[in-house]
Amino acid sequence: MNRADGDEDGGDGESAELPEAKTPASKLGAATVGPDWTKVSCPCCVSQRVEPLVLVKLGEKVRPETKRWLIRVIGTPQKDGGAALLAHPGEDASGDIIVLSAPRCTLLKATEELGLCKTYHTEELEAFSYNDRDNFKNADNMEVFLTLAERQYIVKYELDGLRAQRDLRVPGLADNYTLQYRDNVYSVNEYFGSSVGFYFSFLDFYTWSLLPLAVLGLTITYFSGEAEKEMDESVSDSPDTSDEDSGLAVSGHIVQAVFSMLWSTVVMELWKRRSSSLSYRWGTMHLAERFAEPRPGFHGDLGVNPVTHRVEPLFSEWQRDLRMALVSVPVVGLFLGLVVLGMMCFYWGEAQVQQLHSDWDSLLSQALLYAPSVLHIAYANALSTVYRTVARSLTEYENHREESAYENHLTSKVLVFTFFNCFAVLFHIAFFKQDVPLLRKRLASLLIVTQLLNQVTEVVIPFLVDRFISAPHRTESEDDPQEDKFRNQSTLPVFPGLFAEYIELLVQFGYLSLFSCVFPLTAVLLLLNNLTEIRTDAYKICKLFRKPFSPPAASMRVWQVAFEILSFVSVVSNCWLLFLSPWLQKVCREGGLSGTNLLLLAVLVEHLLILVKLVMAVLIPDEPGWVRKKREHIEFTSMQALREQKLR
Numbered sequence: 134m135n136r137a138d139g140d141e142d143g144g145d146g147e148s149a150e151l152p153e154a155k156t157p158a159s160k161l162g163a164a165t166v167g168p169d170w171t172k173v174s175c176p177c178c179v180s181q182r183v184e185p186l187v188l189v190k191l192g193e194k195v196r197p198e199t200k201r202w203l204i205r206v207i208g209t210p211q212k213d214g215g216a217a218l219l220a221h222p223g224e225d226a227s228g229d230i231i232v233l234s235a236p237r238c239t240l241l242k243a244t245e246e247l248g249l250c251k252t253y254h255t256e257e258l259e260a261f262s263y264n265d266r267d268n269f270k271n272a273d274n275m276e277v278f279l280t281l282a283e284r285q286y287i288v289k290y291e292l293d294g295l296r297a298q299r300d301l302r303v304p305g306l307a308d309n310y311t312l313q314y315r316d317n318v319y320s321v322n323e324y325f326g327s328s329v330g331f332y333f334s335f336l337d338f339y340t341w342s343l344l345p346l347a348v349l350g351l352t353i354t355y356f357s358g359e360a361e362k363e364m365d366e367s368v369s370d371s372p373d374t375s376d377e378d379s380g381l382a383v384s385g386h387i388v389q390a391v392f393s394m395l396w397s398t399v400v401m402e403l404w405k406r407r408s409s410s411l412s413y414r415w416g417t418m419h420l421a422e423r424f425a426e427p428r429p430g431f432h433g434d435l436g437v438n439p440v441t442h443r444v445e446p447l448f449s450e451w452q453r454d455l456r457m458a459l460v461s462v463p464v465v466g467l468f469l470g471l472v473v474l475g476m477m478c479f480y481w482g483e484a485q486v487q488q489l490h491s492d493w494d495s496l497l498s499q500a501l502l503y504a505p506s507v508l509h510i511a512y513a514n515a516l517s518t519v520y521r522t523v524a525r526s527l528t529e530y531e532n533h534r535e536e537s538a539y540e541n542h543l544t545s546k547v548l549v550f551t552f553f554n555c556f557a558v559l560f561h562i563a564f565f566k567q568d569v570p571l572l573r574k575r576l577a578s579l580l581i582v583t584q585l586l587n588q589v590t591e592v593v594i595p596f597l598v599d600r601f602i603s604a605p606h607r608t609e610s611e612d613d614p615q616e617d618k619f620r621n622q623s624t625l626p627v628f629p630g631l632f633a634e635y636i637e638l639l640v641q642f643g644y645l646s647l648f649s650c651v652f653p654l655t656a657v658l659l660l661l662n663n664l665t666e667i668r669t670d671a672y673k674i675c676k677l678f679r680k681p682f683s684p685p686a687a688s689m690r691v692w693q694v695a696f697e698i699l700s701f702v703s704v705v706s707n708c709w710l711l712f713l714s715p716w717l718q719k720v721c722r723e724g725g726l727s728g729t730n731l732l733l734l735a736v737l738v739e740h741l742l743i744l745v746k747l748v749m750a751v752l753i754p755d756e757p758g759w760v761r762k763k764r765e766h767i768e769f770t771s772m773q774a775l776r777e778q779k780l781r
Contacts, residue, residue, distance in 0.1 A: 169221050169222055170183055170219050170220070170221050170234075171204060171205075171207070171208030171218075171219055171220045171221075172208070173219065173236045174210040174217065175236065175237075175238045177237065177238065178236035178237045178238050178239075180236075180237070183219055183221075183234045184234055184275075184276065184284075185221070185232045185233070185234055186233060186234050186235060186284055186285045186288050187232075187233040187234075187285060187288045187289065187292075188230055188231070188232055188233070189203075189230065189231040189232075189233060190229060190230050191203075191229045191230070191231065192229070195229065197227045200222065200227070200229075200231065201222075203220075203231060204220040204222060204231060206295070207220045207231070207233065207292075207295070208220050211239075215295070216239075216291040216292055216294070216295045217235075217236070217238075217239045217291065218233050218234065218235050218236075218239060218288060218291055218292075219233065219234040219235060219236060220232070220233055221233075221234075233288050233292075234288070235275075235284065235287060235288050235291070237273070237275055239287070239291065240275050240278075240279060240284060240287055241261070241263050241266055241272065242263050243287040243290055243291060244261045244263075244279065244283075244287070245261050245262055245263045247287075247290070247420060247685055248260060248419045248420040249261055249283070249416045249417065249419070249420070249685060250413075250416035250417070250418055250419050250767060251269050251270075251272075251278065251416055252269065252270045252271070253268060253269055253270070254268045254269070254270060256270075257763070257766065258413065258416060258418075258763065258767065259767060259770055259771075260419045260767050260770070260771045282682075282683040283685070285682060285683075286682050286683060286684055286685070289682050293428070293429050329631065329674065329681070329683055330411070330415070330683070331408070331411065331686055331688065331689050332631045332634060332635065332689075333667070333670070333671070334407070334408075334411060335404065335408075335638075335689060336634075336638065336663065336666065336667055336670070337667060338403075338404055338407060339400070339404075339638065339642075339663070340660065340663040340664065340666075340667065342396075342400045343645075343656050343659055343660040343663065344660065345396065346392070346393060346396055346645070346649070346656035347656040347657045347659075347660045349388070349389060349392055349653070349656075350389065350649070350653035350654050350655065350656045350657055351653075351654070351657060353386070353388065353389055353653045354653050354654055386650045386651065386653070386711060387650075387711055389649060389650045389653050390649075390650035390707035390708075390710070390711055391707075391742070393645065393646055393649050393650065393703065393707070394646070394700075394703055394704055394707055394742055394746065395745070395746070395749065397642075397645075397646045397699075397700035397703055398700055398746045398749050398750055399749065399753070401693075401696055401697050401700055402749070402750055402753035402755070403753070404693075405693070405755045405756070406753070406754065406755065406756055406757055406760075408688050408689065408693070409688075409755065409756035409757070409760050410756075410757060410760055412686075412687040412688060413760050413763055413764070415685075416685075417685045417686060417687045418687055418763075418764055418767065419767055419768075419771070420685055420686075420687050427445055427446060427534045427535070428533070428534065428535065428536045428539060430529060430532075430539075431446055431448070431532060431533065431534050432446050432448070432532060433446035433447045433448035433532065434446065434447055434448075435447070448532050448534070452532075453531055453532060453533070456530060456531050456532070457531055460527065460530065461527045461528075461530075461531060461546070464523065464527060465524075465527075465546055465549060465550065468516070468520050468523070468550055469549070469550065469553050471516055472513075472516065472550070472553045472554050472557055473553075473557065475509060475512045475513060475516065476509075476557055476558050476561060478509070478512075479505050479506070479508075479509040479558065482504070482505035482508065482509075483505045483506075486498070486501045486502050486504060486505060487502070489501060490502055506578070509558075510582070513554050513555075516554065517550070517551070517554055520547070520550050521547060521632075524543060524546040524547055524550070525543060527546065528542050528543040528546065536684070537690065540690065540691070541690060541691045544632075544690075544691045544692065544695075545691060547632070547636065548639070548691075548695050551636055551639070551640065552643070555640050555643065556643060556647065558575065559572060559575060559576065559579075559647070559648060560706075562575060563648070563651075563706075563709075563710055563713070564709060564713075567713050569651055569710070569713060572648065572651055572710075573651045573652045576644060576648050576651065576652045576655065577652055577654075579644070580644060580655065580658045580659070581658065583640075584658070584662045587637060588665070588669065596677065625677070625678055625679045626677075626678055626679070627678065627679055627681075628674060628678035628679055628680070628681040629678070630681070634670060635689075635692050637666075639692070639695055639696065639699070641659050641662075641663075642696055642699055643699050644659075645659060646699055646700060646702075646703035646706075647699070647702065647703050647706040647707070648706065648710070650707050650710055650711060651710055700746070701743065701746065704739055704742045704743050704746065705739060708735055708738055708739040708742065709735065709739075712731065712734075712735045718731070721734075
């Protein structure tokens, strides 16, 4: 049976979260403990209220005896191989849903295992310890002590770690469905990446950080007299390459380039400070995923983990490295080659339609001028879709133990491909063709077309599908049984995660930091787009998809590293773009500089700017002083608690 994350019950073999506002008292036992809930194994967990957190929807062919067996296993204590959760068969004992909750001790033990920080009786945040639970505030009230997202994720976390303690046959299924020792009782098809909170916080921070660049871009464009020219070149059939950039325009572009390079460093350093503050306030600074149960997709020969001394599948690092070297790297290289092939075909098609237009000079031939660009964009998008599926399969094949390692390797693969797929043509135009007006036109076209396509594909199409296809089948009234309401809402698709949103922001950041010196209006267009992006993303996650599980996260992980790498690459890109200016080259020649000296000057300026960025990164601490002191205090108290535990 498969299980996927969501807001209500999902399709066959799926489980989903129940929103807090939709769990009133009903025949499901949402408010009071009923006879159908599994019993708690710990006296301190006995309560008169049960809060339904997760709804598991079974497959159509699952028989009642299989459902009863699942409920029994889910409610069994962890020392006996269960998940120590509370389970309810739903309104119909023979139906296809199971309602899940979690008793107090299960929630508290998972809080310690995940490394979450909570408020101590001294009003300070401390790494939670189950043995010291009485000294943590609100530890007896789970709805206050843990957020709804944390409680729901812990249920998912316990289900992910549910493994067979011996070879057994699942009642109601054929013999070939026998579970082997330490097999997962539940397997998860898809995981969701970084925390939704970090994404929206970064989107808000990044959007308002664009304001200084947008003002500077508008100022430079206006006073250099380039506004009309740039907009005309960006939408015309072909750029006007006859006119050289004026000295005033080049001076403005130099200011834009230097400011954007320094801006990117300051923004990322300030974001790291804000990120560390958020991770402290959200209690995720002390996460301990390395010592948790392996992700359900992890497999290997059973053995004893040398760190945790738990029996679990083991897979050596050299085997993983061999798989990456012999399989993952060649396949990624093949797709990068396909990107280059598509770029070459684009240039060939561009040359052909230009020749055709010069021969025919008609409206039809003029319209055909856009065909290579349209075909290349379609090819790049299709290739990107195929590659993401292949990248996920490759990362699964590499067999990473922790979820964070899985996500980091998957993200790294997609980032390498995205960089080539989005920026290869721009780099080729800039540094091989050395055609700055064409680069300006291509960048403006990408910004406008890509943003429009993203809004249509991410919001408009899902909204229309939901409004005219899914919504009519979800009609409900207040008198409908709670189970029927959950089933009606199951037509919402599973939230695909924030992967595409982060990729979109990273591509934006690349356009801005790498090439904005040739098109100062880049920040203006991005600011206008992101002001609506915040609302559309919020609408999408709240209305168009099921609510996702939100695993604890201490930062944006590998995404933050990717933004910082682009920030440093921007130094090389902007320096060489400026020195390609015909006006600047002419001034240097008139000043007596040879080509070799001009090249050396470019390298010197590039290294000086990199040094300035490094100095700025060092001078701006990654975390505020008060957060550093809190983190060190948490580490000290954790060490003290461990020492006292050993002395007992």
